[in-house]
Amino acid sequence: SEPTGTNFINNIIDEDIRNNIYQNNKVLTRFPPEPNGYLHIGHAKSILLNYNTSLRYNGKFNLRFDDTNPVKEDEEYVQSIKEDIKWLGADWEDRLFFASNYFDKMFLYALELIKKDLAYVDDLSPDEIRQYRGTLFSPGKNSPYRNRSIEENLELFTRMKDGKFIDGSKVLRAKIDMSSPNINMRDPIIYRILHTHHHNTGDTWCIYPMYDYAHPIEDGIEGITHSICTLEFEDHRPFYNWLLENLDDFKIQRPKQIEFAKLQLSRTIIGKRFIKTLVDKGIVDGWDDPRLMTISGMRRRGITPEAIQNFCDEIGVARSNSIVDIAMFEHFVRDDLKLKTPRLMAILDPIKIVITNYPEDKIEWLDMHNNQDNESLGIRKIPFGREIYIEKEDFMEVPIKKYFRLFPGNEVRLMGAYFIKCNEVIKNANGEIIQLNCTYDPETKSGSGFTGRKVKGTLHWVCAQNCIESEIRLYDYLLNDNNDIDDDEDNPDPLNNINPDSLKVIKGYLEPELANANSGDKFQFVRNGYFVVDSKDSTKNNLVFNLTLNLKSSWKP
Numbered sequence: 001s002e003p004t005g006t007n008f009i010n011n012i013i014d015e016d017i018r019n020n021i022y023q024n025n026k027v028l029t030r031f032p033p034e035p036n037g038y039l040h041i042g043h044a045k046s047i048l049l050n051y052n053t054s055l056r057y058n059g060k061f062n063l064r065f066d067d068t069n070p071v072k073e074d075e076e077y078v079q080s081i082k083e084d085i086k087w088l089g090a091d092w093e094d095r096l097f098f099a100s101n102y103f104d105k106m107f108l109y110a111l112e113l114i115k116k117d118l119a120y121v122d123d124l125s126p127d128e129i130r131q132y133r134g135t136l137f138s139p140g141k142n143s144p145y146r147n148r149s150i151e152e153n154l155e156l157f158t159r160m161k162d163g164k165f166i167d168g169s170k171v172l173r174a175k176i177d178m179s180s181p182n183i184n185m186r187d188p189i190i191y192r193i194l195h196t197h198h199h200n201t202g203d204t205w206c207i208y209p210m211y212d213y214a215h216p217i218e219d220g221i222e223g224i225t226h227s228i229c230t231l232e233f234e235d236h237r238p239f240y241n242w243l244l245e246n247l248d249d250f251k252i253q254r255p256k257q258i259e260f261a262k263l264q265l266s267r268t269i270i271g272k273r274f275i276k277t278l279v280d281k282g283i284v285d286g287w288d289d290p291r292l293m294t295i296s297g298m299r300r301r302g303i304t305p306e307a308i309q310n311f312c313d314e315i316g317v318a319r320s321n322s323i324v325d326i327a328m329f330e331h332f333v334r335d336d337l338k339l340k341t342p343r344l345m346a347i348l349d350p351i352k353i354v355i356t357n358y359p360e361d362k363i364e365w366l367d368m369h370n371n372q373d374n375e376s377l378g379i380r381k382i383p384f385g386r387e388i389y390i391e392k393e394d395f396m397e398v399p400i401k402k403y404f405r406l407f408p409g410n411e412v413r414l415m416g417a418y419f420i421k422c423n424e425v426i427k428n429a430n431g432e433i434i435q436l437n438c439t440y441d442p443e444t445k446s447g448s449g450f451t452g453r454k455v456k457g458t459l460h461w462v463c464a465q466n467c468i469e470s471e472i473r474l475y476d477y478l479l480n481d482n483n484d485i486d487d488d489e490d491n492p493d494p495l496n497n498i499n500p501d502s503l504k505v506i507k508g509y510l511e512p513e514l515a516n517a518n519s520g521d522k523f524q525f526v527r528n529g530y531f532v533v534d535s536k537d538s539t540k541n542n543l544v545f546n547l548t549l550n551l552k553s554s555w556k557p
């Protein structure tokens, strides 16, 4: 895709280029997911930002799995993340990296810090370390182990690596300043002992680097020029810079960390941890449940990469947090599908009509445009016969004021077919309407140029003798309408706010044309909304359609 509008990050990079900060002025960005879950719309924003920035400057884009924490990571996530990024269209070419492949180097850099008296092995317990760290309002205290000799630290750290100590008994800490106003600079832990299997390195390591130590080194090793991350890392930037400035390998060129605001959306929660809880509790049908804002969920919902890209372009990149109205996202989804999808007819809540003056065994095939606004989508044939279905809501026995649809004595147009008039309402023993008897006027055939009289209502319909039945899944928001709930990882309990009616499964009656629909095919069902063939459960004999969105937009540009 084309580089789009400029943002504050572009201004920073432009300035760096003017000042010749980077060798050959080659911009290199990266997307660094931790493989501990599936990607979501927030990640999509970050992927597209990094990828588009690389395109804009004729640079390169790395995909790097930030897999330095063995506990929560899994190969399944690595595969899904690759698939999702490819689908979004961000091309990392051959630039795929795993942070765990840098464990050897990270270990050597830790030795370098120890030799420079910039790191020490600490025997305090995790609780003690927390106590010694102090608070925002009080300085921390030096650990009694802080003045160990370089020789002793080298020996202890090597023994940590050799598996001589149990989990939690020792850590390696950077030696900076226990009274720094920035708590992240109060001798942060850089290595911990964890006798745990790692998805990539197996049992090679029993010490693992902490995120704040690993991340700058990963960026440095790859030669990243602009390390774009989200705002919660702003206070970590001083340590990011401290570390790289103190390692000889990064004397000449260092990456620059730039923070932007996380994407948040109303009516949904996109934090990985929250989504994982919904998946683990079975509240949703896996990570790709169409109600989730995961990339795989959106794909299964019938949302296209182009819609996501257009939305991300529109919201831009900012340095302050705000919640984006989900209606705006939906606007871009509809806008993208509008001209791309064929418009077919489906009846989701049927009432039967018998056209009493139409021959019993006759089926005629009518021509219909697939999309009135995009003739390149061509024409199809639809069957018309004596028995048809319309939506229940398109009939009223006793019409309210200004009701132009079908009621006894009234005439309406059946889209692409004929005018029909309702003559008789048939009810069962309980008084429920089960059938409408109508007559049609052969003169009024669509496309025949008939101008004899006008009708106000046009209804969609399907031929009851020649339609297919399918499962239709209607989705609503996962969360109730309550804007007080925010995506705070530290106190999440949006589970209290779950909408119990976010999925409704019904039967639909579709034009026979849809029998040929394949997994992932997208349609507009006239007047009902956008639908997609479910990629997980739909089969040739048992079609399943997911609602992408209905047609009504509440968003005003």
Ligand code: ATP
Residues within 6 Å of the ligand: 031, 032, 033, 034, 035, 041, 042, 043, 045, 046, 228, 229, 230, 261, 262, 263, 264, 270, 271, 272, 273
């Ligand atoms: P989550 O908060 O959902 O757990 P994360 O940040 O922990 O996400 P990572 O795999 O570490 O997940 O994220 C990879 C990249 O995606 C990071 O650079 C992160 O800042 C970015 N990212 C995550 N969530 C968002 C978001 N909502 N908006 C924009 N970028 C995001």
Ligand code: MG
Residues within 6 Å of the ligand: 034
């Ligand atoms: Mg993270």
Ligand code: MG
Residues within 6 Å of the ligand: 272, 273
């Ligand atoms: Mg997280």
